[in-house]
Amino acid sequence: MSAFAELWAQLAPVGRDAESGGYLRYAFGPAELTLRSWFVAQAKARDLVIEEDGNGNIFAWWGDPAAGDAVLTGSHLDSVPHGGAYDGPLGVVSALLAVDELRARGVTPARPIGIAVFAEEEGSRFGLACLGSRLLAGLVDPAAAAALTDREGVTLDTAMRETLGAGPVGARPDLLGRFGCYVELHVEQGRALVDLDRPVAVASAIWPHGRWRLDFTGEANHAGTTLMADRRDPMLTFAATVLAANDEARRLGAHATIGRVQVYPNATNAIPGKVSAWLDARADSPDTMEQVVAGVHLQAQHRALADGTKVTLTAESVSPETEFHTGLRDRLVKLLDDAPVLPTGAGHDAGVLSAFVPTAMLFVRNPTGVSHSPAEHSTDTDCEAGIQALADVLQDLAC
Numbered sequence: 001m002s003a004f005a006e007l008w009a010q011l012a013p014v015g016r017d018a019e020s021g022g023y024l025r026y027a028f029g030p031a032e033l034t035l036r037s038w039f040v041a042q043a044k045a046r047d048l049v050i051e052e053d054g055n056g057n058i059f060a061w062w063g064d065p066a067a068g069d070a071v072l073t074g075s076h077l078d079s080v081p082h083g084g085a086y087d088g089p090l091g092v093v094s095a096l097l098a099v100d101e102l103r104a105r106g107v108t109p110a111r112p113i114g115i116a117v118f119a120e121e122e123g124s125r126f127g128l129a130c131l132g133s134r135l136l137a138g139l140v141d142p143a144a145a146a147a148l149t150d151r152e153g154v155t156l157d158t159a160m161r162e163t164l165g166a167g168p169v170g171a172r173p174d175l176l177g178r179f180g181c182y183v184e185l186h187v188e189q190g191r192a193l194v195d196l197d198r199p200v201a202v203a204s205a206i207w208p209h210g211r212w213r214l215d216f217t218g219e220a221n222h223a224g225t226t227l228m229a230d231r232r233d234p235m236l237t238f239a240a241t242v243l244a245a246n247d248e249a250r251r252l253g254a255h256a257t258i259g260r261v262q263v264y265p266n267a268t269n270a271i272p273g274k275v276s277a278w279l280d281a282r283a284d285s286p287d288t289m290e291q292v293v294a295g296v297h298l299q300a301q302h303r304a305l306a307d308g309t310k311v312t313l314t315a316e317s318v319s320p321e322t323e324f325h326t327g328l329r330d331r332l333v334k335l336l337d338d339a340p341v342l343p344t345g346a347g348h349d350a351g352v353l354s355a356f357v358p359t360a361m362l363f364v365r366n367p368t369g370v371s372h373s374p375a376e377h378s379t380d381t382d383c384e385a386g387i388q389a390l391a392d393v394l395q396d397l398a399c
């Protein structure tokens with residue numbers, strides 16, 4: 001068994017849902033906590049120094065973290081509901097093994113190397129993606145973040161107090177100022193590398209993207225006794241809006257998804273009184289993304305008039321377009337034998353950090369091309385190629 005396969009096998013059962021085969025690893029929930037402890041133990045076994053930032057993020061340092069100008073790598077350990085095994089953990093496991101590889105090569109870094117585990121990257125528990133890195137960077141007010149609730153009504157503050165002992169502290173410019181650069185390795189979330197017949201790519205950019213909540217309100221009533229003509233059914237407005245989102249995105253060459261919905265009271269024999277749905281919109285420019293959202297909102301309002309319902313749209317988070325550091329990107333491309341350069345529609349902590357430090361990403365081939373699903377995959381051989389690539393990058397940057 002290779003070192004990668006051995007380490008990877010340790011993670012495989014943690015938070016896996018036997019029925020779907022996917023993972024339920026929510027920030028500060030039992031599975032993610034198990035993975036955090038596993039990471040800390042792995043880091044300590046390598047004599048790395050653990051630092052927690054008070055926002056749920058963990059850093060493991062090789063070298064003196066106080067020296068600054070650190071070369072940071074890492075990713076996250078949380079998943080979307082029934083997500084794949086690779087999105088996040090591959091970057092963390094690869095970072096640990098890249099440190100092993102550098103030591104096996106006899107490398108002594110001149111700059112500290114850090115491995116980051118960022119909290120709540122997916123936003124699957126508290127709704128705000130990249131919450132840990134946003135807090136660290138001061139992009140979210142810690143009091144507002146502390147009040148965010150999960151689907152059971154548990155606040156972030158409570159979740160963090162119960163597991164880590166304290167709620168989020170917010171901006172840590174002292175820590176951020178010690179990062180010289182960040183390179184995140186991630187499973188590819190499409191199938192460009194299959195078509196290019198290459199195991200590893202370098203990222204060029206992240207599309208602007210965001211999340212909006214749509215609340216459709218009507219009148220809850222009896223399914224059997226309410227005349228069809230008398231209904232004010234928000235489910236109809238919601239359903240028409242899902243189709244409108246699909247049409248708008250296709251028309252404008254963007255991506256729009258409604259993948260989460262809550263129905264009240266959610267009973268077979270009741271016309272719903274309210275439907276809340278979350279729109280995820282992404283495009284290759286902020287203008288196009290805004291156009292999609294505006295178009296969806298307008299069509300939802302028109303439909304609401306016809307249905308006798310109301311619709312409101314609330315922006316929950318918007319992430320700007322990210323163009324990764326071109327000097328760093330070009331250096332990685334050259335170092336990795338003219339690796340292909342790919343943009344992505346997926347969000348990452350690397351997108352948040354890129355506003356503060358030179359940042360780059362490596363993508364490892366995913367033969368299914370599928371992500372945020374149990375079908376997400378990468379072969380051990382490609383993961384090992386990714387680890388070698390990351391070790392080459394860390395050596396080049398830190399020595």
Ligand code: GLV
Pocket residue numbers: 121122129345346347348
């Ligand atoms: C995170 O994976 C996202 O792009 O939503």
Ligand code: MN
Pocket residue numbers: 076087088121186348
């Ligand atoms: Mn990810």
Ligand code: MN
Pocket residue numbers: 080087122372
């Ligand atoms: Mn993801």
